[in-house]
Amino acid sequence: MSAAQAFLNPRRWWRSKTPMYRRNYKWGLVFATPAFIGLAWFFAYPAIASIVYSFSNRTMTGAKTQWVGGTNYSGLFKDSEWWSSLGNTFYIMVLAVPIGIVVAVILALLLNLKVRGQSFYRTIFFLPSILPVVASGVVWLYVFNPQYGVLNNVLSWFGINGPGWLQDPNWAKPALVIFSVWGLGNLMVIMLAGLQEVPQDLQEQAMVDGANWWHRFWHVTVPFISPHLMFALITGVIAGFQYFTPVYVLTNGSGDPAGATMVSGVYLYQNAFQNFKVGYASAMAWVLFIIIAVCTALLFKLFGKRVYYGGE
Amino acid sequence: MTSPHTFRQVDDRGGGGGAPSRRRALGLMGGAAAAAFLSGCAVVSVPNGVSTVGLSKGAAPGRKKNIEVYNNQGAPTGMGVVEMAKAFEASHPDIGVKVTYSPIVTQDVQPKLLTAIAGGQPPDVGMVGQEYVPMWSRLGMMEELTPMVHAAGIKETDYAGIAGPRAWIDNRVWALQWEGDPNFPLFWNKDLFEKAGLDPDTPPTFVTDTGNAADKQKTVDYYAGKLLKHTGGLISQIAIVPWDVYGFANSMYTWGFSFGGKFLSADGTKLTPEHPLNIKALQWMTAYAKAAGGVAKLATTPPGLTLHPFAGGHIGMAPLVGANFQAIRTAQPKMRIGGGLLPYQPPGASAAGQGAWLGGWSFFIPKGARDPEAAWEFIRWTTATNAGATAEYKKVGYIPVYSNSDGLRAARTDPNMAPYWKTLMSLKNQRPLTPGTSLLANSMEKYVSSAVFGQMSAEDALHTAGKEANDFWQAFNKQVGTQLTQAKAMALLRHGNGQVNSA
Amino acid sequence: MxxxxxxxxxxxxxxxxxxxxxxxxxxxxxxxxxxxxxxxxxxxxxxxxxxxxxxxxxxxxFSQGVQTFPMGRYVLNTLIIAVPSMIGAAVSSSFIAYGLARIDWPLRKPLFVVILATMMIPYYVTMVPLFQMFKAIGWVGTFLPLIAPHFFGVAFYVFLLRQFYMGIPRSLTDAARVDGVSEIGIWWRIVLPLSRPALAAVMLFQFLISWSDLLGPLLYLSNSNLYTVSLGLTYFRGEYATAFGPLMAVSAILIVPVAVVFFLAQRTFIQGITLSGIKE
Incomplete structure (x- = not known):
């Protein structure tokens, strides 16, 4: 139908459209222009190059490169390290993303009440995001250290015997989750902003109607912040699959202990920059891309309909 | 440069203000911010302020030739590299040296250097570990130095220990070592030894039971029993942390060699982490971990920490790199530390210190460097002249490997450096020089730690690591070809004099 | 009661x-x-x-830290990168987001999907080709690779702003349309002022990203006079040990001004983002 027509006989297709359609089309293109330029300039070449590499055994320099067809992709299926790295990535993401969103929403809700010292609290929660990760990583190495560690020291005040965190294969991933959740300042700002969109009169109306706290939250607040929850979820999942920096700053990218922190991003990096298997790493990147795309599409499908946009 | 002063001022004002209002507090904070910015800005106006500080520098002005050197060393050794480059400029009026900081991001990876080489804009000189040379050179990332080395009359016998032979792979030279990293001498805490009723001047000779009753009290295991302490279910004092020698892979090399294990087959064509003596070594490590109990709560080594945990006074013995040992000496001058050679395990090994192996950074010229000639002059001076090696020792502080240098001679008599000198002179091992070695490091890191944490047997761990590394190496050979005969490289190493009959 | x-x-x-x-x-x-x-x-x-x-x-x-770390120069360089990036990211992302959220045209959904997809490609495989591209146009060694891409929309902010713009009541922009205001006019005169606080949030995020980006400056800057704060901080992370004290001292000095700015401006980022005044 129209897509085929548009290609076969663009002029006729164009004329067959309503003036409104044509007007919107033109404006749509105008507003998309920077995006098109940006995509063509900064994304097209690297993306196409890496797709091409993924079908070759390219090394760091490209010397002695041959085509290997789909070998890299089929190799991934047999690579147990790749599967375990995906598992680790998933583990961290499934914990870090929801916990991050829930904590950010709780903080935002509390900070949205007219409490004294609001600005002060907000600044405290935002401070971790200001610290360059080079510095915060080093701080957290001290925090998690079982011997000199601040965290276990604080836990001991409450009579808790803390685990070995980054030294313990069972606790290394939870430690990474804690580190990630600590930097939720940006998310908190977004949620706070979203909360400002909840109309006061609706809240008050609900209160007069005798709705309890949970009802008010679920039926009034959540719909209005749902676009931002959606945003947090999607960007969280996209970033979660590419989890890298915390592992680099906290374990030096070794995957220690016992491979417990070897996430896909680090495994990819190791393949490309340590073992120079650039072709293989590119295949990993595109498999990751497909996984992320599928998950994102699923999330849109699951929750997209429930998102309430005031403008529609 | 007045930030500390600025901060004190702010503190004083804040303290004297009675009960400051919020507005006032804000004003103060704003003032502090402004002051911090201003004090920072003062640096900008210092002439050449930036280029003389830190880990990078611009080339001296007005030179006929300029080269760029990528420096992967962080503070404080990185500043030493800058100083070394200045010393080079002082003795070479025609060549300016720009030093650019190119840090290591995750285990040995220098993303800036690699991207620059792959992207076609390499520096004139870069840093590399010798164990990467077989891979990098065959991928065409390095300029061959052999003709220049011949022309300059530099021989492998000009270097201490195995530093020379390891650079002459198959009689070709790709990179020359500018610093020695003898891994490792053993250091011990004399006070702890004394408190545990051990002789403070005698470290253990053997690793574990030799089958000879007379040796029983000379083993690490015996010391371990004496030094181990638990408090509230946690290890509060421990003799040594054998799996914590700068990562699991490096620990495996160290104890594998100490047991007499080999990581490369005699013909140099296969990596052999699963050598029976390496398995023995790993079995000892895991048994030790089990006996100590609660190993998952012991802190691992830096880079994260300011001082190596040995400085805390709860660890009896530790193999230490020079930088960590110097830092402990400076921070805890009162700590009584003994230094010597690593214990060993007969019958595989026959002498103390046999577990040590040579690491360290070398200089090389990346393929596509703009001025290989001037780059070579820089490499020659830093790695093969008395002036350069001594400047390295004085400015950077690593033990040099160029034999005929005052720096190496000084290290012999310096009480802080002597254990390194002794180790450098006696060591026989290195990480294998093969294209599979980088992957072996990744695999051992994973599987050796799995074994230590009891998730895998020692045999399985090392067999799996070996298989992965050899598979990778074979695939690499298939793709790139086998110009380098590892047999020759090994023979060179075994004879130590470069005289190879045939291979 | x-x-x-x-x-x-x-x-x-x-x-x-x-x-x-x-x-x-x-x-x-x-x-x-x-x-x-x-x-x-x-x-x-x-x-x-x-x-x-x-x-x-x-x-x-503090004295050690400040001696190693030319703070003023690095802060200045970081600002030279951050400020244009902030403005470029906010304006271009808002422009693109408007088209995606408020104009009903057929490519609206596919383009949104493609923009989202750009976030899903792991950076480490595109790093070298991207470097080659910037080398080909002679930008390596300058600030440009760290600034210019932000002028063509940043996926994250396009998505964020789209979510906000979807929430602006139709009636507001429809009225202007009926009055014959062009789409650019609506974007510029109605949507931009309404979303000024959301743009402030975008600028805040972009500032923090430029502020703590390590890999970008590391790859593209070679002259130490051009180094940024984050790159400079790695000075303190050696191969075998970290100069924790000086690193913390420098970080503490650096974090103070940013914290103060946030403390003073957070109302703009948060309260101000509200579009509630215009909610039906």
Whole structure:
């Protein structure tokens, strides 16, 4: 139908459209222009190059490169390290993303009440995001250290015997989750902003109607912040699959202990920059891309309909 | 440069203000911010302020030739590299040296250097570990130095220990070592030894039971029993942390060699982490971990920490790199530390210190460097002249490997450096020089730690690591070809004099 | 009745403060450790059990840190990168987001999907080709690779702003359309002013990204006079040990001005983002 027509006989297709359609089309293109330029300039070449590499055994320099067809992709299926790295990535993401969103929403809700010292609290929660990760990583190495560690020291005040965190294969991933959740300042700002969109009169109306706290939250607040929850979820999942920096700053990218922190991003990096298997790493990147795309599409499908946009 | 002063001022004002209002507090904070910015800005106006500080520098002005050197060393050794480059400029009026900081991001990876080489804009000189040379050179990332080395009359016998032979792979030279990293001498805490009723001047000779009753009290295991302490279910004092020698892979090399294990087959064509003596070594490590109990709560080594945990006074013995040992000496001058050679395990090994192996950074010229000639002059001076090696020792502080240098001679008599000198002179091992070695490091890191944490047997761990590394190496050979005969490289190493009959 | 309401308010207040304080404590502990660490000697830093406070206060970390780290120059360089990036990201992302959220045209959904997809490609495989591209146009060694891409829309902000723009009531823009205002006019005169606070948030995020980006400056800058704060901080992370004291001292100095700016401006980022005045 129209897509085929548009290609076969663009002029006729164009004329067959309503003036409104044509007007919107033109404006749509105008507003998309920077995006098109940006995509063509900064994304097209690297993306196409890496797709091409993924079908070759390219090394760091490209010397002695041959085509290997789909070998890299089929190799991934047999690579147990790749599967375990995906598992680790998933583990961290499934914990870090929801916990991050829930904590950010709780903080935002509390900070949205007219409490004294609001600005002060907000600044405290935002401070971790200001610290360059080079510095915060080093701080957290001290925090998690079982011997000199601040965290276990604080836990001991409450009579808790803390685990070995980054030294313990069972606790290394939870430690990474804690580190990630600590930097939720940006998310908190977004949620706070979203909360400002909840109309006061609706809240008050609900209160007069005798709705309890949970009802008010679920039926009034959540719909209005749902676009931002959606945003947090999607960007969280996209970033979660590419989890890298915390592992680099906290374990030096070794995957220690016992491979417990070897996430896909680090495994990819190791393949490309340590073992120079650039072709293989590119295949990993595109498999990751497909996984992320599928998950994102699923999330849109699951929750997209429930998102309430005031403008529609 | 007045930030500390600025901060004190702010503190004083804040303290004297009675009960400051919020507005006032804000004003103060704003003032502090402004002051911090201003004090920072003062640096900008210092002439050449930036280029003389830190880990990078611009080339001296007005030179006929300029080269760029990528420096992967962080503070404080990185500043030493800058100083070394200045010393080079002082003795070479025609060549300016720009030093650019190119840090290591995750285990040995220098993303800036690699991207620059792959992207076609390499520096004139870069840093590399010798164990990467077989891979990098065959991928065409390095300029061959052999003709220049011949022309300059530099021989492998000009270097201490195995530093020379390891650079002459198959009689070709790709990179020359500018610093020695003898891994490792053993250091011990004399006070702890004394408190545990051990002789403070005698470290253990053997690793574990030799089958000879007379040796029983000379083993690490015996010391371990004496030094181990638990408090509230946690290890509060421990003799040594054998799996914590700068990562699991490096620990495996160290104890594998100490047991007499080999990581490369005699013909140099296969990596052999699963050598029976390496398995023995790993079995000892895991048994030790089990006996100590609660190993998952012991802190691992830096880079994260300011001082190596040995400085805390709860660890009896530790193999230490020079930088960590110097830092402990400076921070805890009162700590009584003994230094010597690593214990060993007969019958595989026959002498103390046999577990040590040579690491360290070398200089090389990346393929596509703009001025290989001037780059070579820089490499020659830093790695093969008395002036350069001594400047390295004085400015950077690593033990040099160029034999005929005052720096190496000084290290012999310096009480802080002597254990390194002794180790450098006696060591026989290195990480294998093969294209599979980088992957072996990744695999051992994973599987050796799995074994230590009891998730895998020692045999399985090392067999799996070996298989992965050899598979990778074979695939690499298939793709790139086998110009380098590892047999020759090994023979060179075994004879130590470069005289190879045939291979 | 009145009493019970007052009573409930009080309980609510105490409870919310208690929770906020508990969270603040968790969030602040590492930072407190950092600031205290800036005044400690290495021996005190590594003491077991943990030594929170020390009698042996030292200023060496600050003098050492400032000597290694040309703070003014690096802050200035970071700002030279951050400020244009902030403006470019905010304006271009808003422009693109408007087209995606408010104009009903056929490519609206596919383009949104493609923009989202750009976020899903792991950076480490495109790093070298991207470097080659920037080398080909002669930008390596300049700030441009770190600034220019932000002028063509940043996926993250396009998505964020789209979510906000979807929430602006139709009636507002439809009225203008009927009055014959062009789409650019609507974007510029109605949507941009309405979303000024959301743009402030975008600028805040972009500032923080430029501020803590390590890999970009590392790859593209070679002249130490052009280095940024984040790149400079890696100076303190050596191969075998970290100069924790000086690193903490420098970080503490750096974090103060940003924290103050945030403290003063957070109302703009948060309260101001509201579009509620115009909600139906």
């Amino acid at each position: 009145l009493q019970s309401v007052l009573w409930r308010r009080l309980v609510e207040k105490i409870a919310s403060h208690a929770i906020l304080l508990a969270f603040s404590f968790c969030f602040f502990i590492p930072l407190l450790w950092m600031v205290l660490g800036a005044f400690k000697t290495p021996a005190d830093l590594n003491a077991t059990p943990v030594k929170w406070f020390t009698h042996d206060i030292t200023w060496d970390n």
